Amino acid sequence: MGVSNIIESVKGFLAQGLGGSYKYSVLPEHRISSREPRSQSLQKSQEEKFRRTLKLAMTGLIAFAIFFVLVVSSTGNALNNKTSCDTIYQGYQCATEISRHWGQYSPYFSVPSEISNEIPEGCTVTFAQVVSRHGARDPTDSKSGAYAAMIAKIQGNATSYGSGFGFLEDFEYTLGKDELTKFGERELYNSGIKFYDRYRSLAASITPFFRASGQNRVIQSAKNFTRGFHATRVSDESAKADLFPYDIVIISEDEGMNNTLDHGLCTNFEEGAIDEIGDNSKGEWADTFVPDIQARVNENLPGANLTADETIYLMDMCPFTTVAKTDGTPTEFCSLFTAEDWANYGYYYTLDKWYGYGPGNPLGPTQGVGFVNELLARLTGDPVTDHTSTNQTLDADPVTFPLGSKLYADFSHDNDMTAMFSAMGLFTGTEDLDKTNRVGTNETSGYSSAATVPFSARLYVEKLQCGSDADEMVRVLLNDRVMPLDGCGSDELGRCKLSEFVESMKFAMTGGLWDSCFT
Structure with missing residues:
Protein backbone atom coordinates (compact mmCIF):
# COMPACT_ATOMS: atom_id res chain seq x y z
CA MET A 1 0.00 0.00 0.00
CA GLY A 2 1.40 3.43 -0.96
CA VAL A 3 1.75 6.28 1.52
CA SER A 4 -1.05 8.23 -0.21
CA ASN A 5 -3.38 5.27 0.19
CA ILE A 6 -2.47 4.91 3.84
CA ILE A 7 -3.13 8.62 4.41
CA GLU A 8 -6.54 8.38 2.79
CA SER A 9 -7.29 5.34 4.94
CA VAL A 10 -6.31 7.33 8.05
CA LYS A 11 -8.57 10.19 7.01
CA GLY A 12 -11.43 7.84 6.36
CA PHE A 13 -10.94 6.08 9.66
CA LEU A 14 -10.89 9.36 11.59
CA ALA A 15 -13.95 10.63 9.75
CA GLN A 16 -15.91 7.45 10.39
CA GLY A 17 -15.00 7.58 14.02
CA LEU A 18 -16.45 11.10 14.24
CA GLY A 19 -19.68 10.82 12.34
CA GLY A 20 -18.67 9.55 8.92
CA SER A 21 -18.05 12.85 7.12
CA TYR A 22 -15.49 15.62 6.88
CA LYS A 23 -18.05 18.16 8.16
CA TYR A 24 -17.05 17.33 11.73
CA SER A 25 -20.77 17.48 12.60
CA VAL A 26 -20.93 15.88 15.99
CA LEU A 27 -23.70 18.03 17.46
CA PRO A 28 -27.34 17.86 16.28
CA GLU A 29 -28.31 20.54 13.78
CA HIS A 30 -31.05 23.03 14.77
CA ARG A 31 -33.54 24.92 12.73
CA ILE A 32 -32.98 28.56 13.75
CA SER A 33 -35.24 31.42 12.57
CA SER A 34 -33.86 34.77 11.48
CA ARG A 35 -35.18 36.18 14.70
CA GLU A 36 -33.94 33.80 17.27
CA PRO A 37 -34.14 34.27 21.00
CA ARG A 38 -30.84 35.39 22.54
CA SER A 39 -30.34 31.99 24.15
CA GLN A 40 -30.68 30.25 20.81
CA SER A 41 -28.33 32.71 19.15
CA LEU A 42 -25.80 32.11 21.92
CA GLN A 43 -26.22 28.39 21.55
CA LYS A 44 -25.58 28.67 17.81
CA SER A 45 -22.51 30.79 18.43
CA GLN A 46 -21.19 28.27 20.91
CA GLU A 47 -21.86 25.43 18.48
CA GLU A 48 -20.07 27.23 15.67
CA LYS A 49 -17.14 27.98 17.95
CA PHE A 50 -17.06 24.32 19.01
CA ARG A 51 -17.11 23.19 15.37
CA ARG A 52 -14.24 25.53 14.48
CA THR A 53 -12.22 24.33 17.45
CA LEU A 54 -12.97 20.72 16.61
CA LYS A 55 -12.09 21.29 12.98
CA LEU A 56 -8.72 22.74 13.98
CA ALA A 57 -8.15 19.82 16.32
CA MET A 58 -9.08 17.33 13.62
CA THR A 59 -6.79 19.05 11.12
CA GLY A 60 -3.96 18.79 13.61
CA LEU A 61 -4.78 15.16 14.33
CA ILE A 62 -4.81 14.29 10.65
CA ALA A 63 -1.52 16.14 10.14
CA PHE A 64 -0.01 14.17 13.00
CA ALA A 65 -1.38 10.92 11.56
CA ILE A 66 0.11 11.75 8.17
CA PHE A 67 3.44 12.60 9.80
CA PHE A 68 3.34 9.33 11.76
CA VAL A 69 2.60 7.30 8.63
CA LEU A 70 5.42 8.97 6.75
CA VAL A 71 7.85 8.29 9.59
CA VAL A 72 6.80 4.64 9.81
CA SER A 73 6.96 4.30 6.04
CA SER A 74 10.39 5.93 6.01
CA THR A 75 11.57 3.60 8.75
CA GLY A 76 10.30 0.56 6.87
CA ASN A 77 11.82 1.74 3.64
CA ALA A 78 15.17 2.32 5.33
CA LEU A 79 15.85 -1.34 4.63
CA ASN A 80 15.42 -0.53 0.96
CA ASN A 81 17.34 2.73 0.85
CA LYS A 82 17.83 3.65 -2.80
CA THR A 83 21.12 5.36 -2.01
CA SER A 84 22.65 2.08 -0.86
CA CYS A 85 25.26 0.21 -2.84
CA ASP A 86 22.89 -2.76 -2.56
CA THR A 87 20.12 -3.09 -5.14
CA ILE A 88 17.11 -5.38 -5.21
CA TYR A 89 17.76 -7.17 -8.48
CA PRO A 139 33.05 -10.67 12.24
CA THR A 140 32.72 -13.78 14.36
CA ASP A 141 33.61 -13.41 18.02
CA SER A 142 37.12 -14.83 17.66
CA LYS A 143 37.88 -12.90 14.49
CA SER A 144 36.58 -9.63 15.92
CA GLY A 145 38.98 -10.00 18.83
CA ALA A 146 41.86 -10.75 16.46
CA TYR A 147 41.05 -7.70 14.31
CA ALA A 148 40.88 -5.41 17.33
CA ALA A 149 44.24 -6.72 18.53
CA MET A 150 45.78 -6.15 15.09
CA ILE A 151 44.61 -2.52 15.05
CA ALA A 152 45.90 -2.01 18.59
CA LYS A 153 49.27 -3.48 17.56
CA ILE A 154 49.56 -1.04 14.66
CA GLN A 155 48.64 1.95 16.79
CA GLY A 156 50.94 0.87 19.61
CA ASN A 157 54.02 0.10 17.52
CA ALA A 158 53.95 1.98 14.20
CA THR A 159 56.39 4.88 14.25
CA SER A 160 54.94 6.49 11.14
CA TYR A 161 52.24 5.95 8.53
CA GLY A 162 52.82 5.79 4.78
CA SER A 163 50.66 7.38 2.12
CA GLY A 164 47.08 6.18 2.46
CA PHE A 165 47.73 4.52 5.82
CA GLY A 166 47.40 7.66 7.93
CA PHE A 167 43.77 7.02 8.89
CA LEU A 168 44.91 4.00 10.93
CA GLU A 169 46.59 6.21 13.52
CA ASP A 170 43.24 7.38 14.92
CA PHE A 171 41.02 4.56 13.72
CA GLU A 172 38.59 3.35 16.39
CA TYR A 173 37.61 -0.31 16.19
CA THR A 174 33.83 -0.53 16.64
CA LEU A 175 32.82 -3.69 14.79
CA GLY A 176 30.44 -5.98 16.63
CA LYS A 177 30.40 -9.75 16.83
CA ASP A 178 28.42 -12.36 14.90
CA GLU A 179 25.22 -10.37 14.26
CA ALA A 273 43.10 -34.65 9.39
CA ILE A 274 40.05 -34.11 7.15
CA ASP A 275 39.07 -31.05 9.17
CA GLU A 276 42.45 -29.48 8.37
CA ILE A 277 42.38 -29.89 4.59
CA GLY A 278 40.77 -26.51 3.93
CA ASP A 279 43.12 -24.59 6.23
CA ASN A 280 46.17 -26.35 4.83
CA SER A 281 45.12 -25.63 1.24
CA LYS A 282 44.56 -21.92 1.71
CA GLY A 283 47.74 -21.83 3.79
CA GLU A 284 49.75 -23.03 0.79
CA TRP A 285 48.34 -20.21 -1.30
CA ALA A 286 48.96 -17.69 1.48
CA ASP A 287 52.63 -18.65 1.43
CA THR A 288 52.61 -17.68 -2.25
CA PHE A 289 50.76 -14.37 -2.32
CA VAL A 290 50.97 -12.83 1.15
CA PRO A 291 54.73 -12.13 1.57
CA ASP A 292 54.87 -9.31 -1.01
CA ILE A 293 51.78 -7.64 0.45
CA GLN A 294 53.08 -8.12 3.97
CA ALA A 295 56.40 -6.46 3.10
CA ARG A 296 54.63 -3.51 1.45
CA VAL A 297 52.30 -3.01 4.42
CA ASN A 298 55.12 -3.15 6.96
CA GLU A 299 57.14 -0.69 4.88
CA ASN A 300 54.24 1.74 5.22
CA LEU A 301 53.81 0.94 8.92
CA PRO A 302 57.40 0.81 10.25
CA GLY A 303 57.54 -0.80 13.66
CA ALA A 304 54.18 -2.59 13.33
CA ASN A 305 55.76 -5.82 12.05
CA LEU A 306 52.48 -7.44 11.01
CA THR A 307 52.56 -11.19 10.55
CA ALA A 308 51.16 -12.96 7.47
CA ASP A 309 47.91 -13.70 9.32
CA GLU A 310 47.64 -10.09 10.47
CA THR A 311 48.17 -8.92 6.90
CA ILE A 312 45.14 -10.96 5.87
CA TYR A 313 43.24 -9.55 8.85
CA LEU A 314 44.00 -6.06 7.57
CA MET A 315 42.52 -7.06 4.21
CA ASP A 316 39.49 -8.55 5.97
CA MET A 317 38.82 -5.13 7.45
CA CYS A 318 37.84 -3.86 4.00
CA PRO A 319 34.71 -6.01 3.49
CA PHE A 320 33.74 -5.96 7.18
CA THR A 321 33.95 -2.19 7.60
CA THR A 322 32.17 -1.78 4.28
CA VAL A 323 29.13 -3.88 5.21
CA ALA A 324 29.12 -2.24 8.65
CA LYS A 325 28.07 0.97 6.88
CA THR A 326 24.36 1.35 6.24
CA ASP A 327 24.90 2.23 2.59
CA GLY A 328 27.76 -0.25 2.05
CA THR A 329 30.17 2.17 0.45
CA PRO A 330 33.80 0.94 0.52
CA THR A 331 36.02 2.25 3.30
CA GLU A 332 39.63 3.43 3.38
CA PHE A 333 40.84 -0.08 4.15
CA CYS A 334 39.88 -1.12 0.62
CA SER A 335 42.25 1.34 -1.04
CA LEU A 336 45.27 -0.03 0.81
CA PHE A 337 45.48 -2.91 -1.67
CA THR A 338 45.61 -3.33 -5.44
CA ALA A 339 43.20 -5.14 -7.73
CA GLU A 340 45.78 -7.92 -8.03
CA ASP A 341 45.96 -8.18 -4.25
CA TRP A 342 42.19 -8.60 -4.10
CA ALA A 343 42.16 -11.26 -6.80
CA ASN A 344 44.70 -13.24 -4.79
CA TYR A 345 42.76 -12.67 -1.59
CA GLY A 346 39.55 -13.93 -3.21
CA TYR A 347 41.33 -17.08 -4.36
CA TYR A 348 42.54 -17.64 -0.79
CA TYR A 349 38.93 -17.94 0.39
CA THR A 350 37.90 -19.90 -2.69
CA LEU A 351 40.45 -22.58 -1.77
CA ASP A 352 39.12 -22.50 1.78
Missing part, protein backbone atom coordinates in the same frame (compact mmCIF):
# COMPACT_ATOMS: atom_id res chain seq x y z
CA GLN A 90 21.50 -6.89 -9.16
CA GLY A 91 22.86 -6.88 -5.63
CA TYR A 92 26.05 -5.00 -4.74
CA GLN A 93 27.03 -2.39 -7.30
CA CYS A 94 29.88 -0.43 -5.67
CA ALA A 95 33.58 -1.19 -6.20
CA THR A 96 32.70 -4.20 -8.31
CA GLU A 97 36.28 -4.60 -9.52
CA ILE A 98 37.39 -5.62 -6.04
CA SER A 99 34.20 -6.60 -4.19
CA ARG A 100 33.79 -9.64 -6.43
CA HIS A 101 37.03 -10.88 -4.82
CA TRP A 102 36.10 -10.68 -1.15
CA GLY A 103 35.24 -14.38 -1.01
CA GLN A 104 32.42 -15.29 1.34
CA TYR A 105 32.62 -11.73 2.70
CA SER A 106 31.45 -10.30 -0.63
CA PRO A 107 28.00 -8.74 -0.56
CA TYR A 108 25.51 -10.59 -2.75
CA PHE A 109 25.72 -9.84 -6.46
CA SER A 110 23.89 -11.23 -9.46
CA VAL A 111 26.26 -13.61 -11.27
CA PRO A 112 26.18 -13.41 -15.09
CA SER A 113 24.54 -16.44 -16.67
CA GLU A 114 25.45 -18.09 -19.95
CA ILE A 115 21.81 -19.21 -20.19
CA SER A 116 19.01 -16.68 -19.83
CA ASN A 117 17.72 -16.80 -16.27
CA GLU A 118 14.26 -15.58 -17.24
CA ILE A 119 11.40 -18.05 -16.87
CA PRO A 120 11.45 -19.84 -20.24
CA GLU A 121 8.72 -18.82 -22.65
CA GLY A 122 5.80 -21.23 -22.57
CA CYS A 123 6.72 -22.50 -19.08
CA THR A 124 4.84 -22.09 -15.84
CA VAL A 125 6.57 -22.35 -12.48
CA THR A 126 4.84 -24.97 -10.33
CA PHE A 127 7.36 -25.12 -7.46
CA ALA A 128 10.19 -22.98 -6.14
CA GLN A 129 12.70 -23.54 -3.34
CA VAL A 130 15.18 -20.95 -2.15
CA VAL A 131 18.11 -21.73 0.12
CA SER A 132 19.67 -18.53 1.40
CA ARG A 133 22.74 -17.63 3.35
CA HIS A 134 22.30 -15.04 6.07
CA GLY A 135 23.03 -11.43 5.21
CA ALA A 136 26.19 -9.42 5.81
CA ARG A 137 27.36 -9.64 9.40
CA ASP A 138 29.99 -8.43 11.80
CA LEU A 180 23.70 -8.98 11.08
CA THR A 181 24.54 -5.43 10.12
CA LYS A 182 21.88 -3.01 8.87
CA PHE A 183 23.29 -3.59 5.41
CA GLY A 184 22.82 -7.34 5.89
CA GLU A 185 19.23 -6.81 6.98
CA ARG A 186 18.57 -4.90 3.77
CA GLU A 187 20.14 -7.67 1.69
CA LEU A 188 17.57 -10.16 2.97
CA TYR A 189 14.70 -7.69 2.75
CA ASN A 190 15.59 -7.13 -0.90
CA SER A 191 15.96 -10.88 -1.40
CA GLY A 192 12.38 -11.37 -0.19
CA ILE A 193 11.18 -8.80 -2.70
CA LYS A 194 13.09 -10.44 -5.51
CA PHE A 195 11.81 -13.92 -4.66
CA TYR A 196 8.22 -12.68 -4.62
CA ASP A 197 8.63 -10.89 -7.95
CA ARG A 198 10.20 -13.89 -9.67
CA TYR A 199 7.58 -16.34 -8.45
CA ARG A 200 4.66 -13.91 -8.29
CA SER A 201 2.30 -16.34 -10.02
CA LEU A 202 2.59 -18.60 -6.96
CA ALA A 203 3.50 -16.08 -4.27
CA ALA A 204 0.38 -13.96 -4.77
CA SER A 205 -1.73 -16.71 -3.26
CA ILE A 206 0.72 -19.03 -1.47
CA THR A 207 2.79 -18.30 1.63
CA PRO A 208 6.11 -20.15 1.56
CA PHE A 209 7.09 -22.63 4.24
CA PHE A 210 9.93 -20.92 6.10
CA ARG A 211 12.70 -22.70 7.97
CA ALA A 212 15.93 -21.40 9.52
CA SER A 213 18.97 -22.74 11.29
CA GLY A 214 19.05 -21.64 14.90
CA GLN A 215 21.81 -19.02 15.04
CA ASN A 216 20.44 -15.54 15.61
CA ARG A 217 21.84 -13.98 12.44
CA VAL A 218 20.19 -16.74 10.39
CA ILE A 219 16.86 -16.32 12.16
CA GLN A 220 16.97 -12.54 11.70
CA SER A 221 17.83 -13.04 8.04
CA ALA A 222 14.74 -15.21 7.62
CA LYS A 223 12.61 -12.57 9.31
CA ASN A 224 13.93 -9.80 7.07
CA PHE A 225 13.30 -11.94 4.00
CA THR A 226 9.69 -12.44 5.13
CA ARG A 227 9.30 -8.69 5.61
CA GLY A 228 10.42 -7.98 2.07
CA PHE A 229 8.23 -10.78 0.73
CA HIS A 230 5.20 -9.57 2.68
CA ALA A 231 5.67 -5.90 1.78
CA THR A 232 5.68 -6.81 -1.90
CA ARG A 233 2.64 -9.02 -1.48
CA VAL A 234 0.71 -6.24 0.24
CA SER A 235 1.48 -3.91 -2.65
CA ASP A 236 0.25 -6.52 -5.18
CA GLU A 237 -3.40 -5.77 -5.89
CA SER A 238 -3.92 -9.26 -7.28
CA ALA A 239 -2.57 -10.99 -4.16
CA LYS A 240 -4.67 -12.63 -1.50
CA ALA A 241 -4.54 -11.29 2.03
CA ASP A 242 -2.31 -13.17 4.42
CA LEU A 243 -1.42 -13.30 8.08
CA PHE A 244 1.85 -11.68 9.04
CA PRO A 245 4.31 -12.35 10.65
CA TYR A 246 4.73 -15.76 9.09
CA ASP A 247 5.67 -18.86 11.05
CA ILE A 248 9.34 -19.89 10.81
CA VAL A 249 10.47 -23.36 11.87
CA ILE A 250 13.79 -22.97 13.68
CA ILE A 251 16.17 -25.93 13.93
CA SER A 252 18.51 -25.80 16.90
CA GLU A 253 22.25 -25.57 16.35
CA ASP A 254 23.03 -27.09 19.74
CA GLU A 255 25.81 -29.65 19.70
CA GLY A 256 24.60 -33.09 18.62
CA MET A 257 21.39 -31.84 16.99
CA ASN A 258 20.38 -33.23 13.61
CA ASN A 259 20.16 -30.18 11.41
CA THR A 260 20.43 -30.25 7.62
CA LEU A 261 21.06 -26.50 7.63
CA ASP A 262 24.07 -26.71 9.97
CA HIS A 263 26.76 -29.40 9.90
CA GLY A 264 28.22 -30.99 13.03
CA LEU A 265 27.39 -34.69 13.24
CA CYS A 266 30.05 -36.27 11.00
CA THR A 267 32.85 -37.00 13.48
CA ASN A 268 35.64 -37.66 10.99
CA PHE A 269 34.80 -34.46 9.16
CA GLU A 270 34.65 -32.27 12.25
CA GLU A 271 37.84 -33.63 13.80
CA GLY A 272 41.28 -34.80 12.72
CA LYS A 353 35.59 -23.40 0.64
CA TRP A 354 36.57 -25.83 -2.10
CA TYR A 355 38.83 -27.91 0.13
CA GLY A 356 36.97 -27.26 3.37
CA TYR A 357 33.36 -28.08 2.39
CA GLY A 358 33.35 -28.61 -1.36
CA PRO A 359 34.37 -31.30 -3.82
CA GLY A 360 38.03 -30.99 -2.76
CA ASN A 361 37.24 -32.47 0.64
CA PRO A 362 36.47 -36.21 0.73
CA LEU A 363 33.63 -35.68 3.22
CA GLY A 364 32.64 -32.13 2.26
CA PRO A 365 29.76 -33.12 -0.06
CA THR A 366 28.56 -35.61 2.57
CA GLN A 367 27.57 -32.71 4.83
CA GLY A 368 24.97 -31.60 2.26
CA VAL A 369 23.35 -35.00 1.67
CA GLY A 370 20.57 -34.60 4.22
CA PHE A 371 19.33 -31.37 2.69
CA VAL A 372 19.40 -32.80 -0.83
CA ASN A 373 17.22 -35.71 0.27
CA GLU A 374 14.79 -33.22 1.81
CA LEU A 375 14.77 -31.29 -1.45
CA LEU A 376 13.92 -34.45 -3.39
CA ALA A 377 11.05 -35.13 -1.01
CA ARG A 378 9.67 -31.66 -1.63
CA LEU A 379 10.06 -31.95 -5.39
CA THR A 380 8.31 -35.32 -5.58
CA GLY A 381 5.91 -35.14 -2.64
CA ASP A 382 7.32 -38.35 -1.21
CA PRO A 383 8.47 -38.74 2.42
CA VAL A 384 12.12 -38.03 3.20
CA THR A 385 14.41 -41.02 2.87
CA ASP A 386 17.67 -40.34 4.67
CA HIS A 387 19.88 -41.72 7.41
CA THR A 388 22.40 -38.88 7.62
CA SER A 389 21.83 -35.42 9.12
CA THR A 390 18.07 -35.06 8.77
CA ASN A 391 15.96 -34.55 11.87
CA GLN A 392 13.54 -37.42 11.45
CA THR A 393 11.16 -36.11 14.10
CA LEU A 394 10.75 -32.78 12.32
CA ASP A 395 10.69 -34.30 8.84
CA ALA A 396 7.93 -36.76 9.80
CA ASP A 397 5.62 -34.00 11.03
CA PRO A 398 3.58 -32.17 8.36
CA VAL A 399 3.65 -29.04 10.51
CA THR A 400 7.45 -28.85 10.62
CA PHE A 401 8.08 -30.44 7.22
CA PRO A 402 5.03 -30.15 4.98
CA LEU A 403 4.96 -31.91 1.62
CA GLY A 404 2.86 -30.61 -1.23
CA SER A 405 3.64 -26.94 -0.74
CA LYS A 406 4.75 -25.03 -3.80
CA LEU A 407 7.07 -22.50 -2.16
CA TYR A 408 9.86 -23.19 0.34
CA ALA A 409 12.48 -20.91 1.88
CA ASP A 410 15.38 -22.19 4.00
CA PHE A 411 18.11 -20.10 5.66
CA SER A 412 21.58 -21.37 6.47
CA HIS A 413 25.35 -20.65 6.41
CA ASP A 414 28.01 -20.45 3.70
CA ASN A 415 29.81 -23.65 4.68
CA ASP A 416 26.61 -25.69 4.71
CA MET A 417 25.47 -24.29 1.38
CA THR A 418 28.85 -25.15 -0.15
CA ALA A 419 28.31 -28.73 0.99
CA MET A 420 24.78 -28.75 -0.47
CA PHE A 421 26.05 -27.60 -3.86
CA SER A 422 28.68 -30.31 -3.76
CA ALA A 423 26.18 -33.01 -2.81
CA MET A 424 24.01 -31.90 -5.74
CA GLY A 425 26.98 -32.26 -8.08
CA LEU A 426 26.85 -28.66 -9.29
CA PHE A 427 30.63 -28.49 -9.82
CA THR A 428 31.57 -32.10 -10.49
CA GLY A 429 33.12 -31.08 -13.80
CA THR A 430 35.66 -28.83 -12.09
CA GLU A 431 39.11 -30.21 -11.38
CA ASP A 432 40.64 -29.70 -7.96
CA LEU A 433 41.93 -26.16 -7.65
CA ASP A 434 45.63 -25.40 -7.84
CA LYS A 435 46.99 -24.41 -4.44
CA THR A 436 50.04 -22.48 -5.63
CA ASN A 437 48.82 -20.82 -8.84
CA ARG A 438 45.67 -18.78 -9.04
CA VAL A 439 42.99 -20.19 -11.34
CA GLY A 440 40.26 -17.92 -12.71
CA THR A 441 36.54 -18.71 -12.87
CA ASN A 442 36.87 -19.39 -16.59
CA GLU A 443 38.86 -22.45 -15.60
CA THR A 444 36.75 -23.48 -12.59
CA SER A 445 33.36 -23.74 -14.32
CA GLY A 446 32.46 -20.46 -12.63
CA TYR A 447 33.40 -21.58 -9.15
CA SER A 448 34.63 -19.10 -6.56
CA SER A 449 33.54 -18.49 -3.01
CA ALA A 450 32.34 -14.99 -3.94
CA ALA A 451 30.22 -16.29 -6.82
CA THR A 452 28.70 -19.14 -4.80
CA VAL A 453 28.38 -18.12 -1.14
CA PRO A 454 28.61 -14.33 -0.73
CA PHE A 455 26.56 -12.75 2.02
CA SER A 456 22.87 -13.34 1.21
CA ALA A 457 23.72 -15.99 -1.41
CA ARG A 458 20.66 -17.76 -2.74
CA LEU A 459 20.03 -21.01 -4.59
CA TYR A 460 16.75 -21.33 -6.49
CA VAL A 461 15.44 -24.76 -7.45
CA GLU A 462 12.38 -24.41 -9.64
CA LYS A 463 10.01 -26.91 -11.20
CA LEU A 464 8.47 -25.99 -14.54
CA GLN A 465 5.54 -27.15 -16.62
CA CYS A 466 6.33 -26.33 -20.23
CA GLY A 467 3.80 -26.39 -23.05
CA SER A 468 1.98 -29.66 -23.56
CA ASP A 469 4.88 -31.72 -22.21
CA ALA A 470 3.57 -34.03 -19.51
CA ASP A 471 6.96 -34.20 -17.80
CA GLU A 472 7.77 -31.47 -15.31
CA MET A 473 11.23 -29.93 -15.63
CA VAL A 474 13.74 -28.86 -12.99
CA ARG A 475 16.13 -25.95 -13.21
CA VAL A 476 18.71 -24.70 -10.71
CA LEU A 477 19.94 -21.11 -10.38
CA LEU A 478 22.80 -20.05 -8.12
CA ASN A 479 22.87 -16.29 -7.51
CA ASP A 480 20.95 -15.83 -10.79
CA ARG A 481 23.27 -18.06 -12.81
CA VAL A 482 21.49 -20.99 -14.46
CA MET A 483 23.61 -23.98 -13.50
CA PRO A 484 24.46 -26.61 -16.11
CA LEU A 485 23.02 -29.89 -14.83
CA ASP A 486 25.36 -32.28 -16.59
CA GLY A 487 24.30 -35.31 -14.59
CA CYS A 488 20.74 -35.34 -15.91
CA GLY A 489 21.27 -34.25 -19.49
CA SER A 490 20.01 -30.67 -19.25
CA ASP A 491 18.81 -28.96 -22.41
CA GLU A 492 19.88 -25.61 -23.86
CA LEU A 493 17.76 -23.79 -21.25
CA GLY A 494 19.33 -25.66 -18.36
CA ARG A 495 16.30 -27.87 -17.73
CA CYS A 496 16.16 -31.55 -16.82
CA LYS A 497 13.13 -33.77 -16.58
CA LEU A 498 12.13 -34.18 -12.96
CA SER A 499 12.57 -37.96 -13.04
CA GLU A 500 16.06 -37.64 -14.52
CA PHE A 501 17.04 -34.94 -12.05
CA VAL A 502 15.99 -37.17 -9.16
CA GLU A 503 17.90 -40.09 -10.68
CA SER A 504 21.03 -37.93 -10.91
CA MET A 505 21.03 -37.43 -7.13
CA LYS A 506 22.26 -40.98 -6.45
CA PHE A 507 25.13 -39.74 -4.29
CA ALA A 508 22.66 -38.29 -1.81
CA MET A 509 20.07 -41.04 -2.12
CA THR A 510 22.67 -43.70 -1.31
CA GLY A 511 23.93 -41.92 1.80
CA GLY A 512 26.83 -39.93 0.36
CA LEU A 513 29.65 -41.72 2.24
CA TRP A 514 27.97 -41.04 5.58
CA ASP A 515 29.30 -44.32 6.96
CA SER A 516 32.83 -42.93 6.51
CA CYS A 517 32.05 -40.33 9.17
CA PHE A 518 32.49 -42.89 11.93
CA THR A 519 35.17 -45.35 10.82
